[in-house]
Amino acid sequence: MLHTVNKSPFQTTTLQSCLRHTRKGDAVLLIEDGVLGALKGTDASGDIWGRRVEVAFYVLGPDADARGITKERMIDGINVIDYEGFVDLVAQHKTSQAWL
Amino acid sequence: MLHTVNKSPFQTTTLQSCLRHTRKGDAVLLIEDGVLGALKGTDASGDIWGRRVEVAFYVLGPDADARGITKERMIDGINVIDYEGFVDLVAQHKTSQAWL
Amino acid sequence: MKFSILVNEGPYTHQASDTALQFTRAVLAKGHEVMRVFFYHDGVNVGSRLTVPPQDDRNLQKSWSDLAEEHKLDLVVCIAAAQRRGILDEGEAKRHGKGEGAANLAPGFRISGLGQLIEMGIESDRLVVFGD
Amino acid sequence: MKFSILVNEGPYTHQASDTALQFTRAVLAKGHEVMRVFFYHDGVNVGSRLTVPPQDDRNLQKSWSDLAEEHKLDLVVCIAAAQRRGILDEGEAKRHGKGEGAANLAPGFRISGLGQLIEMGIESDRLVVFGD
């Protein structure tokens, strides 16, 4: 399953709820304001760090760029992809679930 | 100062942020989905309970009714008002701040 | 007391324009003055005359238009926000070449600039914001 | 692979319709098929031909209409959601007595029922949702 999250983890509980419903082998893609969740050293970063072994994490690069979030400032191990990479991720997983 | 909060405390951090910026003598009015914050015995109710001495809490009754939240299920000491009571609250405070 | 109201969200999707309507009615019922209601962001969509809500549902545009007529309310839709979202009065529709009859601003609303919002802040005793 | 896309928010206010547009372009660039794009909730507002965004900003309606023309995309606006929000094609505008020229549905979009959304789920290999 591919999960997409488009909300800031500082503003809403959406990322948290998503992560609690991920299973081993799932992928989580952060898009739009959701990319704020990729920042390391924040009040929210522990949630992603805690799931990094079981779940693969991706960030939509154009959204990270827009918000001034460079790769170096992201939690280690998060993969940065572009829109075509997003399409590939969707293709690779039978189902996508948008956490809105 | 009158603060209004229209978001669920389970979904967003808006109520929390509002409460951290309230000062002694302020009033907080919960409206729309914000009325969910009035429920007692929830993961969020401690925040309001912790501020009840310094801050006066109000709930917009019609919004609570719509969501099936009766007075008995609310945190003790929260006042239930109607739209005219909302107007009075605004009139009583020099400034209103909507936490959106 | 002189009240002003800012509505930041469109009809039906968010409750903001419902709450603002009930609040405005209560302000009037209490004998206060309503200087102006300003519609910003998606709030401009409240002023579309083309909405056709289900028959068993409320009609927000009509409720606002009726209230405005009854109480001589000044309902102002922000021009910049309205252009972005496709709410145009006759002058705007013509200016942008949208064709005869294309104007969709509802009766009782007028389109104007953000200065009208600042004025509300300056001249009202109370300004109340409804949004998301 | 056959993709379908659901857009739940209106233009400019939320990024959803931007992201959906970029995603749809990428789907096509990768050689996949796009069965349909369905606009629901405030997403129906993407299909308004009356929007006039600032000249230095993107034009989302036009971008979608252009993409639809270039790739023969099926852009469907939900009829129930559209009526609530004042997006009407010619038939709807006439049926509801909105006057000559009032239809505001943009080129390349058509109005239809929610069954079209369910069909997307049934017949596509992948359905991706963009919203708020």
Add this chain to the structure above:
Amino acid sequence: MSEAAKGTGKKVPKKFLYVNRKAPYGTIYALEALEVVLIGAAFDQDVSLAFLDDGVFQLANGQDTKGIGMKKFANTYRALGDYGVTKFYVEKESLQSRGLTLGDLQEITYEDENDDFKEKPSIILVSRAELSEVMAQQDVVLSF
């Protein structure tokens, strides 16, 4: 599954999940999601509903919307059984966080045509782990 369907030329129903995570009335998502479920019921797919996070408030007892001037649509959930929509997965942890129990929700039932039309509960109380498992089994997940 779609591969199998292609092979036989016969369409196997897909598993559709409607995810409800938002409270009613403050926004329209709950109502318009319900409208999709109603239309979708006519398509003979394998439909489930999930209620988690604030979505559990959609099923709350005692809603009275007269004061806010909006239409109450909570009763419509009870009619879904007649359209073959009978699986309402409600997450236990979401109820607990909100101080709710099953008793705070409407009773929703359906008549089981495979069991002498006995009246059975539509609401299935599940743990978060169980709900994640339900989500993982779907072909199509619609969230609003």
Add this chain to the structure above:
Amino acid sequence: MSEAAKGTGKKVPKKFLYVNRKAPYGTIYALEALEVVLIGAAFDQDVSLAFLDDGVFQLANGQDTKGIGMKKFANTYRALGDYGVTKFYVEKESLQSRGLTLGDLQEITYEDENDDFKEKPSIILVSRAELSEVMAQQDVVLSF
């Protein structure tokens, strides 16, 4: 204050606070709030901006919006000094929660016409308690 103004027939400027709590680009609120600030600057009121919660990201350095096809408006904050908007209250706790420091924000300055047009910083780093105090002093609070 408005009483005093009435008494003298002269209008005393009101204290306007624009509250920014949302991140840019994901929603339009930050941009359209900025448009109000720009127009408001012409009215000779006493204007302050507050940046707290995700609003601090509006001022973040290094924004590049080419990839998302949206207009970058971060530079406009730097122009506000020329319009007399010189008080940007940024909340320390909001930065800290997000792993940010003042160095991660754009430099925003104004020329102080009361002090020989010296260039001074517009950003005022405040604690949550100090920001609450600023909020309490306002006549009009606009949030979007």
